Amino acid sequence: MATKVRVRFAPSPTGGLHLGGVRTVLFNYLFAKHHNGEFVLRIEDTDQTRYVEGAEEYIVECLKWCGLNPDEGPQQGGPFSPYRQSERKPIYRQYAEQLVNSGYAYYAFDTPEELTAKRETIPNFQYGHDYRHEMRNSLSLPADEVKRLIEQGTPHVVRIKMPKNETVTFNDMIRAEVSFDTNLVDDKVLLKADGMPTYHLAVVVDDYLMKISHAFRGEEWLPSAPVHILLWKYLGWEADMPQWAHLPLILKPDGNGKLSKRDGDRLGFPVYAMNWTDPKTGDLTKGFRELGFMPEAFINLLVMLGWNDGTDQEVFSLEEMIKKFSIERVSKAGAKFDFEKAKWYNAEWIKRTSITDLRTLFNEVLDNNGIVISDENYLDSVIALVKERCVLISDFWQQASFFFRRPYEFDTDAVKPKWNQDKTDFFKALTVAFSQSPAWNSTDLENEFKALAAEKGLKIGDVMLPFRIMLVGGKFGPAVFDIAALIGKEETIERVNHFLDLLAE
RNA sequence: GGCCCGUUCGUCUAGGGGUUAGGACGCCAGAUUUUCAUUCUGGAAACACGGGUUCGAUUCCCGUACGGGCUACCA
Known part of the structure; x- marks a missing residue:
């Protein structure tokens, strides 16, 4: 091209x-x-x-x-x-007049009231060859009358004169050949009474002036395509007409x-x-x-x-x-449109986006919830742990708030029914063990936890969930020991004690 | 009503004269994850209908049905 x-x-x-x-x-x-x-x-x-x-x-x-x-x-x-087309207003009138002078358009003086009345009396009224001679326009009125009306400043519009018995055919880039019978298209208004062009005139004039090569728009515009194509032709610009594509x-x-x-x-x-x-x-x-x-x-x-x-x-x-x-x-x-699929795309993008690139986005979520981040490395670690669990960026709060402040609510119902003194003893011992823990990382924590459970004769499964609830507040989130490792020794112990107090109440 | 456009799983779609009609979302089942999510494996699920053309049509043609868009001095 x-x-x-x-x-x-x-x-x-x-x-x-x-x-x-x-x-x-x-x-x-x-x-x-x-x-x-x-x-x-x-x-x-x-x-x-x-x-x-x-x-x-x-x-x-x-x-x-x-x-x-x-x-x-x-x-x-x-x-x-x-x-902005409003700033281009003076441009359009000359083209409308050019069309009138070359016989492709005409002045019409019908008031909106007259048009409404016409539409009410005649079913399927179309301002076209069947009725244009019954209307008040430069085709039906004597020339001197038209001249007088214009000189008096009578409000008027310019309408395109749709030809009779022609077929307008064009090649749509998406739909291939599309044709229209001009007898079925009405005499669209080109220039309004306020001097502004309608879309039909403006789109053609501006596409031409701005040297637009391809015009893509929604399918809802397909029915007005013949008007635009005729305009390109009548204005003498046919060779420069853009290629059309009407999008589904x-x-x-x-x-x-x-x-x-x-x-x-x-x-x-x-x-x-x-x-x-x-x-x-x-x-x-x-x-x-x-x-x-x-x-x-x-x-x-x-x-x-x-x-x-x-x-x-x-x-x-x-x-x-x-x-x-x-x-x-x-x-x-x-x-x-399928919103479920839309969310899937977002989840995919979050998964594929690097922690660095996610940082600003997630930090904003924290900011909206009144959390100020001082340690960027900490934020990064949290993001690494929860990004795969977020479908929306805003899910970050729900998925990660417990990393930034103690949970407000605890799913105690999940642990209460099966709670007993052995478990209280276990967690009390756990706080002691943890407080003396030399290393503070996920693997060591897990080993310590498991060893202590074995020592107390408890099944690991019976104490894992309570531990999670203590740290997170609910039955969700990443691996518990990762969480404990990240929030730190002091905070972990405090949360365990806090929960024990809560249960004691 | 008139004109124009469209039609493959529920949804987004691939495909194209001879295929077990492929993928993705969602759904269901299982595995992994001592939570949940992720991940993995498997499953159910479609060529609108009727005529042609053809050895053979889901694919090409014509109708029908259905759906949509437009039908303003709005874009």
């Missing part, structure tokens, strides 16, 4: 970033990087009524977290600035349909990449990041929703994805 690969992600800043949006970014990004191309972020804020404060910054932050930073965009600028949708896990934020709330999993607080209502929607997902796992689980490399490999780093990604291997059918 002679032309440089340039792709774009073009979100509208209306709220949190949906995981489907992130996957669209990912596929764009992977394709671009695979071909040594550029990835552009363009903010499609042409609908001023839907603009939400902070949404753009949020999107940028999400991309940053995922490691999918754009090469050009509103934050860093670039040769095709500005990258991400579906809700139960039933069918596009996955929405509500499904997450209902089923108890995040849908947004990061926490999002609606500035108007103050409502917080949970995100994958704050729940405890690693960005590597997040993009990994997303890429597998609709793509595979043809082998059995399922865990990919971003670098590997870039190397192996190809749009031909993206499937056509929508994929149901």
Whole structure:
């Protein structure tokens, strides 16, 4: 391919970033990087009524977290600035007028009320050849009347004039050939009464001006593809039209349909990449990041929703994805989102990530729980012991809190029924033995413990669990002697005594 | 309703005219771990249906069914 690969992600800043949006970014990004191309972020804020404060910054932050930073965009600028469509407003009108002048579009003066009324009286009303001559527009009205209306500043829009009896065919990179009958497509609004373009005009103009070579977007855009393709043609840019790829949708896990934020709330999993607080209502929607997902796992689980490399490999780093990604291997059918599998990816990533790289992440969890780490080596040892037991980063607290402070609660029910004086004696003797213990390591501790149990005529199994409960608080966690070795002599003895006191009460 | 897109285990998917239809998640059983998790081994589990084409279709074609998307001066 002679032309440089340039792709774009073009979100509208209306709220949190949906995981489907992130996957669209990912596929764009992977394709671009695979071909040594550029990835552009363009903010499609042409609908001023839907603009939400902070949404753009949020999107940028999400991309940053995922490691999918754009090469050009509103934050860093670039040769095709500005990258916010609201700031490009003056650009669009001339193209709309060019289309009117060449007969491919027309002015329409119908008010929203008139349109609603029309839709109510005529079932399946479409603003197209069947009805456009009954409406108030530059096709139905005399030229001088049109001129007068415009000069008077009458609110009007520009609509595309869909041709009659034509078939628009294009080759989608994922779906192969797709065709549409122009008789069935309506005269979409191109320029709104407020002077802003609609998505249809803006996407074509900006993709052209920004030299976009490949346009990837969700399948929900497929029905409007004929409008865009005709626009490329009518504007005289057909030779520069990007190649299209309509990505399969991400579906809700139960039933069918596009996955929405509500499904997450209902089923108890995040849908947004990061926490999002609606500035108007103050409502917080949970995100994958704050729940405890690693960005590597997040993009990994997303890429597998609709793509595979043809082998059995399922865990990919971003670098590997870039190397192996190809749009031909993206499937056509929508994929149901499975939160269980999503968690599996995260657990896999935690297991595969080095202690050093996990340190910051886990330290943050401790920080959130009011623990300040002074000894980094100690933290590292704990991480080594529990990382395989964490599915989410946030699980670290549940799995490791007892390494940093004495347990608040003890599962005494697990030991009480079988408790007896022999055991009390054993543990009292154990504290004495431990206090005199010259070495303090897992193996020696285990040997001492076992020797003492044998001496007292107790089965090891009968005292192991109580010992664990004393140190941990419950029936979980890594090997007991590893824990004792790590928390130290003093702390171990204190915990044993504390528990004995508790039982005595 | 109309238009467009889709359909392999419950889920994500591999495969592709002749295969014991492969893998992963989840589930079940066993082993290991004197806890739990990890790990390991094994198991149940799928080509939507009907017609073609063909010596042979899960694979190609056409229908049907089902599912989804779109149908705004929203993207």
